[in-house]
Amino acid sequence: MPDYNFFRKKFATMIKQGIGALEVPLANLEISDLIEIPPDSHFGDFAFPCFFLAKKLKKSPVEIAKELTSKLDKNKYFEKFEAVGGYLNVFIDRKFLANDFFSSQSIIPEIKSKKERVIIEYLNANPNKPLHLGQARNICLGDSLVRIFRFLGYQTNAANYSDDSGVNVGYNLVAHLSGDYPLETMEKFDHYCGRVYLAMREKESDPDFQKKLEEVLKKIEEDDPEVIKIQRQIVKQCLLAQLQSAWNINSYFDLVNWETDILHSGLFELVFQKLKKIKRINKLTEGRLAGCWVFNLRGLKDFSGLENQDYVLIKSNGLSTYTAKDIAYAFWKLSKPKIEIKYSQLIRQPNNQIIWMTDSHFGKDKKDFGNYDWAINVIDKRQELPQKIVSLALQEMGVLAKKKYQHLAYGVVYLTPKTLSKLGIKLTLEEKNQPFLPFSSRRGWTVNLDDLYNKLFEKIKSETKEKNPDRDEKWVDLVARKLAVATIRFSLAKVDKDRDIIFDLDEALDIHGATGIYLEYTYARLKSILKKSKGSKLLVQKKFDHQPDELEFEIIKKIISFQETIDNVLNNLSPHYLANYLLDLARLINLYYEKIPILKSPAKVKSFRLKLIQSSVEILKLGLNLLGIEEVEKM
Template sequence: ALPCFIFAKKMKKDPNEIAKEFSSKITSELIERMEVKSGYLNFFLNWKKILPFLKGIDEIDKWIGKEKKKIMVEHTSVNPNKAIHIGHARNACLGDVIAKMLKLKGNEVVIANYIDDTGKQVADLVLAFKYLNYPEESEMKFDNYCDKGYVETHKKLEKNPELQEKIKEISKLIEEGNNEIATYARKLAEKVVKEQLKTLWNLNIFYDLLNWESDILRKKLWEKAFKFLKEKKLVEKVEVGRKKGCWVLKLSKLKEFQNLKDADKVLIRSDGTLVYAAKDIAYAFWKHGILEDEFEYKIFCIQPNGKELWSTCEKGEKLSSRFNRVDVSINVIDARQSLEQEIVKNAIKLVNPKVNYIHYAYEVVSLSQKTAKKLGIEMDESKQFVHMSGRKGWFINVDTLYQKLFEKILEEVKKRNEGMEEEKCKEIAKKLTTSTIRYELLKVSPEKMIIFDLDEALSLEANTAIYLLYTYARACNILKKAEKIEENLEVERIEEGEKKLLKHLLLFPEILDQALKNLRPNEICNYIFTLANIFNNFYEK
């Protein structure tokens, strides 16, 4: 049914008149007849014509438009001083599914993970292990151990402000490179990243490339980008006013910025330090081939799916634009970085308006009031949630969540499958655990904040992956038990419950195509959940 009263105000007509007008213009062999009633245009389907369409519904290649672009999807990008928490996992799951959606359309996709191993967080780790006598060896998983060390270090920094000078000294040495501290920092960072990857592999997330900030600095990517911008007269040094001494990006050259008073953005402050967006601009130039690929690469490891994971390095192979020179780059970065990302996007636009640099923004994950209390976080009773904080230790560790969920699901699998071998039970429980975490993070629209509740995540009911997989297993079981599946269905034998199910199945090509265009995994989640509900209602009746 089409509600025509929604057009009445704009068209200044009676809804029934609008419905009649629409019905006179709509022609399709899939529609048997139309009826105007109470401002609605009701459609009655021609099932004899519709049923043949159902036979090809799983032949995805026939109705998905194919593309042949080279696209980089960069996601995760967690600082190499900590374990993966649930907020990082949202980023990684979104990026992973977006990459899979793009591959489905026939694109060549490079999946990258950017590692900021020169930031203050790594300097904090060096301080803890090298100068505060924090033991480097532990029975704990190393990234989880560093999380604990990060919190402890910050407590000491608060009590001893003079340590901040030591942090600055360490940071400077890391950025300069080619010294003992820089080598040690890279070693620590690689050790953390190896453990982070184990967590992500548990979620079926894999990569093509690790890009290290320290390698970007060694290759002087920013200096090359700055030289390029100067040659193109896209930056200038300000001589007067509040930005005196700063180098600014000339966004005023873009049409949409020409009427703005303060359009030009600072890239280099008057003291010579770079703003956050400056390094990102240089890195984006490399991605899109504006700067040549001068990186060297090595295989970092072979992942559990058998795929090589490459990494930038100091000395390795030259791979001549294997990873860069992309047509499109999709950068999965939370919404708090939108301002900086807009500067990067416009910098690229100044150089080449045809380049497609996308900031895929998503909202953060916060903790529910109940979960915050369980973590011992003091909060205002009137607030429904609290933002996570690595420094304070306020977060949900994915390894911990995974283990708790796995144990709960394994118990349920054993209960429902008496006599099943232990290893088989564990295999099923592992798949269900992975699916549960992924679905929880994908079913919510990316622009909405997820208020994470530990109890709800551990629930095995309602709109969860387990419910969907249970429905799928139920459908497979029916097909298995059926001795024969009729190819030629008689329209007269199709009941209303079956028609409702068939109508929803017919929407699948359109839903998937729309989700692919919009890069919105939650649209597929919503469709599947509704389909599961319709199927279960049909089955139970």
């Protein structure tokens, strides 16, 4: 089955030949990149702007478009060419597209496996508190990309980098080592850790506490046996609780990389010795950063606006910064260091897949992790500077000569006051009148993923039970779970990754809005039509003597643009292209359902219309699954 790119390339070839007939040198110009899709299909399916040719030909774009049109002949792919303004517009032949579309064995693109190995790192939450809605956005972006990369044939691993040596974990470790807080609790452990952490934050201005904190962090880096024993117990138990939250929304991993294993395996020291050979990295002997190892950024265009041109990698007290450890980790991702990383099994997940973890103390297994061709790091946009430093260090070490390292930056999540109030958070009158509020753990303006998921699950379960009184509890629970996941994941996936999100609970549950619930409703509605057709032989018919009308043609065009949509996701590392594509398809097919009595159609066109519904169902299911959403056949 031809996809939209097939027609784009055919049109580009014709344009190139037409321009050649006008005796215009093209150099290395890529015609297909210039082709646009008109905002209104009445102006055609593709448009070629002629403005750039005006100077070369010394003619107006309008005149050039008319001349080009005269050079192009109608063929089986295109039924009409029009010059409008400075554009040459082309119309795909409807009957050709419809017959080719329906004669294809599958509307799902055929994908060949690729040799490239990819690691997509996401979640990356400190293992000392529950996951919040901002981290849920990270999960939805990362997990969706893992699914899409695998669909495209890449050998892809999903990794979670757990910062178990940083200052946040240090707060909790001081609390437990002091004996103020036991390690046992009946509370979900990540929630318990979050409470302990907030209590310790109240002491951060205390010099005695700061001294204990620095001592603990130093002992973690030095691999002190007594401290490491308790530290590993805390972070592992907290991580497992966090993973339960991720599993609730259908996110699974291949590997957990502990930050302490970067330090204790010898990887950090090996990489740091390489960094010392870079001219821009040196140890300062005077000034406020005396004793620190820094990256000198002076004279580099990307860092010209920084007030401080010395970026600290190792503090004067010998402690490594997050960025320094990230450089070592990134080096492992894209190369094969001369050290042996050991692994052990962490846990078998609900999808029956094992998560492996680095284990420099007790690991006995060797695994084929590391030395990837492409590393993608899903980290919010506030970490743009450290990620640039990591990329610069890799470049200076020669790692990026044949490998790719990309930071997928994304916007933060805000909450509407109405949502906070519905989740039981008390606000002042002034706060209630704000359009949105930022996350603030100290003020209680946070929504953790567990609470949101449970709130949605109970609300949807109640409504589903009311609509389906004859269904048993197991069925209702399953549907409610799928719809809760769809609500969360779609709300966080549909927005361009570069934009911030203002999350509103009511909007996310709107069955008629741009929501996951709306897509599930559409899928269930279409499945109901197919079920009522009772598996008619009409569905296996491959040739159709039917000229598609305007709406049918738009639906077919939308379906065949699926591959182009996936390409956009890949090129921009943003699943929102797929999410919005599914919305567009759902709106078109719902409009079609409302306008056309599909099951009562004349026999001549009934097969065509049922096949169109069936094809839409297949694409909706695939698209939802790639976004980590399980389809629901009845709501």
